[in-house]
Amino acid sequence: MATAVAEQTAVPEVQAFTVTLIIRRFLPEVDEEARWESFDVEVYSTDRILDALHRIKWDQDGSLSFRRSCAHGICGSDAMRINGRNRLACKTLIKDLDISQPIYVEAIKGLPLEKDLIVDMEPFFAAYREVKPFLIANSEPEAGKERRQTIEDRERFDDTTKCILCAACTTSCPVFWTDGQYFGPAAIVNAHRFIFDSRDDAGDVRLDILNDKEGVWRCRTTFNCTDACPRGIQVTQAIADVKQAVLRGRA
């Protein structure tokens, strides 16, 4: 017990430092155009961008608006563009950024801006719904049993089950930025999750949906999506898998 207390006191004090956040503000009641606003915040090396945003909202300017729910990297509501890269605010430690420079924070791009860091996610979810992201099985499982699957069959789509629909990938995609017509990486990732699921029987339907002028062929493999994914999903690889499946005509 005594040693435990001694160890606890040995922990060095967490350093506090001041960073400048430059946030792209847009208040639809006041602003014609979005504008950049600068805030100085005192933060700890253990703090994340989300903590800095909280400090601003709670202590400096209550009008600052952003989405966050779980604040622990799983609900997918606080994707934003941090220093030009799509990141989850709750998973980005401030000390990992270059704190000698101001940190730029803005809403994700390519979706209609509603207020400050909040965008209209509806187009994103509309594309998601179009790929039928749910199990479509024609067979009945054995009475009282689940549908069985081998470890190898489960492995095929394991990576794409990790998606939390934060839209970081889709809104980092330069093809999606152009006109918002492209299905986008997230919709394709979620189609991939069912196309390659041995228990699902509608893979051909989804392949047909994605073999579209705005489907997988618009992917230019810039890898922005893979770089942006806070869950580490190999998004570009998943899109390539779907392309190959379309060429083969089956999953």
Added chain:
Amino acid sequence: MSTVETPRSPYARTKPSGTNWEKWGWMYMRASGVVLVVLIFGHLFVNMVAGEGVRGIDFAFVAGKWASPFWQVWDLLMLWLALIHGANGMRTIINDYSSSPALGKVLRFAVFASAAVLIVLGTLVIFTFDPCPSVSPEQFDLLPSFCPPQ
């Protein structure tokens, strides 16, 4: 820091009309790309490196190459594959960057029209090229020196 503006067009997925060529376009780009690597580097090697190298290129060199059906087919393949490959690449760039559908349509038409003109002209030249056409005697000195006297 670059700022990408939110697209102004309202989101509505317009059902694309006509045949969907995207899959075939995607496959064509890869297949023609592989063939073009061989054709173009072969072309560069034969013209620039082999034999006398770049100094060997003159009217007679080109005339000599096109006298052979092998090089006629080689150049014909290079012409067709490269122009369609390039035009299709331009089409994807236009699709990605043109701000309005009407402008995109005009640009796509311009790209494919110019590619078609170049393909027709090139094909015509490859198959009708005659270094020593029959001319009237006073124009004979316009012909290259290797032509037999008429």
